[in-house]
Amino acid sequence: MPVPRPEEKKPYTALYRRWRPQLFSQVVGQEHVTRTLQNALAGGRVAHAYLFCGLRGTGKTTMAKLLAKALNCLEGVNQEPCNRCRSCLEIVEGRNMDVLEIDAASNRGIDEIRDLREKARYAAAQNRYKVYIIDEVHMLTNEAFNALLKTLEEPPPKVVFILATTEAYKLPLTVVSRCQRFDFHLLEVGEIAGFLRDVSSEMDFAVAEETLYLLARLAEGSMRDALGFLEQCRAFGGEKISYGEALEILGLTAPETVFNLLRAVVEEDIAGGLSAIQETVHQGRDLYRFIRELILYLRKLVVLQARGDEEESLKDVPGLKPYLLKQRDKFTNAVLLEMLEILQQLTYQLKGSSQPQFLLELAFLRLVRAYRFRNYLSPGALLSRLEELEAKLQSAGLEGLAGRRLPPAGAALEVKGEELNLNGENLTPGRTEAPSQLEAALEKESQEVSLHTLEEKEVTFGNSGVKAPGAAEAAPGIDPGRLQEFWDKQLLPEIKKQRKFSIHALLQEGCPISCQEGIFTISFPSTHGIHKGRIESKEHRRYIESLLEQLLGTRMHLKVILQENEKGAGIGEEGGKKTNSTVKDSEEKKGDDFFIRQMLELFNGQLIETGGESLDSRDFWSFSFEEIDHEPQEDEEVPF
């Protein structure tokens, strides 16, 4: 039975093979290579060994074939091969006797190279030069490389070696130094798009400009990839393809979806964001590519902000441009970088995950949190919100409330419905029922906050009876007289002994105040807010507390205060000798603190002594950072 065959005109070859440049002038990019080679050809100064390296699809093999043709063209060695003579045609078809294309990855042993060496001694049969094109040369074994060295250094006359590889670093230096090395660059998006335009118009394939740029961008600098994408589009579309169809066939998400997801981040529209993700999954889009698109989008926003010049920074992403311009002012640089980091992490996690959708959803929550944290809780933003709040309080006639300590508005991280709206409409001064509503909202928030702290600090397990550290009863303290001695002779040396130098250095700046009722109080000079913050970090605090427990035999709760006034310094004095730094600091009046001075100016207020640290501004910061920046992590321990 005869096998039916479809009417064939001529065998179909892939675009990237059909469009392999046949002239040096047709090569896209890589001018540094073409010019050098052409000048060498024209001047008759052709080297005996070349090394072409560069990433996939940048034109190494193409250039090697071009060089072989130019060297052997029957019309003489010129800057361009003629492509008409017998020799040129034979080389194009890969059947020239004297141009040997060797696949080094398949023939990688020393035997094959020995064979090559033997044959290289014979002169070219029909042509001027014998050309060895050794592709994927990085796969040769070490022995094979070494066997090649002598031939490569002093080849027989009229033999030219062209080595091509994607991984030049794998070659022995002895090989590299015997060759003229050319590094092929990644192609630019514009260059690729231009070439794709030529190809598609030649094929009568209608593709819009922005689609071409999309394909070029996806190719990441490789012409072969770009032509592959074009071929894929053609296989799907036939005679024309739209931007949407191209996105679909390449498994990409529409820019709207990316835009919508980021809009959801900005507006904290969790439901909207989750729906966007769900929709992407339902459409069967590749989530990995989706993340890549998100990353690209955010990166473009960074570039846009840094350069400011929209034409120049967005020229290779025409499809995204309108969306990017709409969102260019929504993100600060810090947010963008943090979001990029989260997404970058996600790309690693996605590999091999059975539930990529969940991962993306969780990452989305992190994005919202990052955005919220950076935008609402940066000092500047907080300050302006405080001002706003104050103004509203005053206009609502609520002076009584103004004195209360307000929890940071973002502290309640349950991003749910109404709770978000502290800065929203239920605070509008026009309403008559504002006071009670506001009060309720505040109450609710502070409850939430306390709930959170409770969860963090005092999770009890069943009825095991472990109590919160603060509640330790009637723990024996150290009397104030011996406190300094304990500090100098026991605690600090012990820390040093355990090689916790950073903690030691931090603590050296402070002095102990008291050790009573299960609370060990340390004071730092008012300028040492950073020290206080560091000591109060979870890890350090836990370490010091456990050390105290070891030394004193009871559980101690660490309390760190800043010495804001003479009174604070006075307590330090009671403890015995004063360190140099505290003397100096106590001389600095409170008004000298730049931060406080600014605050006083800004709020037109005055300093009131409160005696405690409850109004300590730094306490407030450290609290908010702890609560908001908190990511639930596997390795994290919450004390019982």
Added chain:
Amino acid sequence: MIQPSSQVLVRSEIKVGFEEIIGQDLVLESLKRTIKSGEIGHAYLFSGPAGSGKKTLALLFAQALNCRNDLKNPCQQCLSCRKILSGNHPDLYIIKPQGASLKIGQLREVKDSLYLLAVEGRKKICIIYDAELLTLPAANSLLKILEEPPQDLVFILLTARLWDLPPTVVSRCTHFTLTPLPGEKMKQILGKYDFSLPEEREIIIALAGGNPGKGLEMASRGGWENKYKEAFLLVKSIEDGPAEDIFLKAEEFSRRDDLQEFLELLLLIYRDRLVLKLSSQENVLINSLIQPDNKGRVESSASTGKILVKEEDQKNTFFLEKICRALMQLQGELHHNINLRLAMEVLFLKMRGAV
């Protein structure tokens, strides 16, 4: 670890033309057009998770390229189609990993015969299963022939882990991604199975994540409704029950051989709770067994056997998120040599809120 083996199902599914394949419309459309126009490339790459239908498509494509009766759609009747199906067509080369990898020697063996002309068919087809397992030398030795193969040779590479494939290989192929099927299509695929409860199908669809092979394999085993209920009750008892039980349960569960699936069920529950807490929109829920009322609370209906959760979820989002992460991490760790009982204890303590 249990790896769903879809081999048997693939074989039974394969006896179809392009029309009977459900889903993957884009890929099918492209392949059909390719065959129709005769513009057949020399190397194709199908990527998608295990069970997504790569082998089915590859064999179908091979049949279509060689079918004697129909130039566009394999007839499944002719000698060529049947030979390809049974794997003894002289022009079909299937290279499978030997042990843990695809070695350069295996490729050398076939490479010489690949340069010969087709014996019976129009095209010689070389299908490489699990291409990500190509060793580095093997992948490199493929590059030249993959770029400029002899006339009439078509490569079809299949991979579940695209990112493990060298970019030099990917760049030489026409690449098609098999995407997860939407729920509707999965319903269609599972249509011929008779489930005692409609919910079972929902659970399978949710767990299979749009992967037809996995879905069919799960459906053939059954019993998912009960497993889901069991998982749900476990969550409840860990959160509200006596603390001592945790350790007993941990031991019990660490000995289960369907642990991986069970963790996935737990993940499903926690994920739905989290989403419910955050958006209270039903359409983003993966599992319709949990159904929220309009206030975002979860209601139950005893008649359909839906799960009973009346009150609003007391856990905050942080907690739920943390458990989701813990579950995913544990799923990954199951492939390593870990102390299962300890791992389950830690997990359950986390679920309890104690760690």
